[in-house]
Amino acid sequence: MNIGEAAKASGVSAKMIRYYESIGLIRPAARSGAGYRLYGDEDVHALRFVRRARSLGFPLDEVAALLGLWHDKRRASSEVKAVATRHVRDLEARIAEMQAMVRTLSHLAEHCSGDDRPDCPILDDLAGTAPRSPAGRPDSRRRAEHA
Numbered sequence: 827m828n829i830g831e832a833a834k835a836s837g838v839s840a841k842m843i844r845y846y847e848s849i850g851l852i853r854p855a856a857r858s859g860a861g862y863r864l865y866g867d868e869d870v871h872a873l874r875f876v877r878r879a880r881s882l883g884f885p886l887d888e889v890a891a892l893l894g895l896w897h898d899k900r901r902a903s904s905e906v907k908a909v910a911t912r913h914v915r916d917l918e919a920r921i922a923e924m925q926a927m928v929r930t931l932s933h934l935a936e937h938c939s940g941d942d943r944p945d946c947p948i949l950d951d952l953a954g955t956a957p958r959s960p961a962g963r964p965d966s967r968r969r970a971e972h973a
Contacts, residue, residue, distance in 0.1 A: 827865050827866075828862055828863065828864065828865070829855070829862075829863045831865070832863075832870055832873065835870045836870045836874050836877060837873075837874065837877050838877050846873075846876060851886060851889065852869070852872055852876065853869075853872075875893065876889055879892055882913075883917060884913055888909055891909055892909060895909070930951075931948075934948045934951055935948065
């Protein structure tokens, strides 16, 4: 099948297929006499594997490692579990960072008057000029005391 058919069958765009090929994530496609890429069922299966791993947030280097483990029928499942467990820890850390961002932005938005005045605790915080509470968040009470 050609790249368009492989893209449709795998759910990976033709552009991404070319990219994955260029970085060595997937093996280069066979070529027709006219130089067109040709993909088989195994190629489409590998592309689906990559799509699913990426949808779970695995970075490309870990996708490559997982692909290698998937192709290695003598692998130990402990190796696969180690990659997955490490990724879970990374995701949990990113979630914690994002939750902290939500708390900070929520706090800033709550303390922004949202009126016609130019002063804005959100912009002050982004500029690094907002007074800080002991928890590291902008402290609107201190701002009021210093005004």
